[in-house]
Amino acid sequence: MNKFLACFLMIFFMQVTLAKKSPFTNMEFGSFAGRGEFIKIEIEGTLEPSVTYLLLEVNGVTTNELLAHARSKYASNYKCVIAEKLPTLLSELGVINSSEDIVDLKLYLLNRGHQVKDFYDVPMTEENLLLLQFERNYCL
Numbered sequence: 001m002n003k004f005l006a007c008f009l010m011i012f013f014m015q016v017t018l019a020k021k022s023p024f025t026n027m028e029f030g031s032f033a034g035r036g037e038f039i040k041i042e043i044e045g046t047l048e049p050s051v052t053y054l055l056l057e058v059n060g061v062t063t064n065e066l067l068a069h070a071r072s073k074y075a076s077n078y079k080c081v082i083a084e085k086l087p088t089l090l091s092e093l094g095v096i097n098s099s100e101d102i103v104d105l106k107l108y109l110l111n112r113g114h115q116v117k118d119f120y121d122v123p124m125t126e127e128n129l130l131l132l133q134f135e136r137n138y139c140l
Contacts (some may be wrong), residue, residue, distance in 0.1 A: 020084060020085060020129055021124040022083070022086055022124055023043060023122045023124045024043055024128060024132055025044040025132055026041065026044075026131070027039060027041050027042070027083050027135075028040040037064070038054045039055040039063055040052060040053065041053050043122065046122070051109050051111060052109070052111050054110055055105065055107060056106040056107060056116065057106035058095075059103050061090065061095055070082050077139070080139035083139070084129060084133065084139050086103075087099075087124060100124075101124050102124065103124060104120050106118050106119075107119060
């Protein structure tokens, strides 16, 4: 019976972990005086490492809307939810099915002529989430 329970728990936790994914490999929350909050993101292998990318939108949802929804529903855990449970958050906002594996991003290129650039069909992967968790663990 103990082996069955251990096997069941292992499969259950694997499924819970597999449901978590991210388009980002690093994320930093901050604010500009007089301009509001920002989320600085990195996507290893997709974005140029020398450019600072600020998240403007995910699937049409602005950074401010993401922050407001996450704060209202998850209070002090809002960074954890945005960083590590983005599919769940976007599903709650009605812009994706939580099982979807891609998102569209609108990013502000801070040190590249202050450009705004769209990135379509950006994959959300478990590997990205693991890298994000390695760089910064917002769910402590």
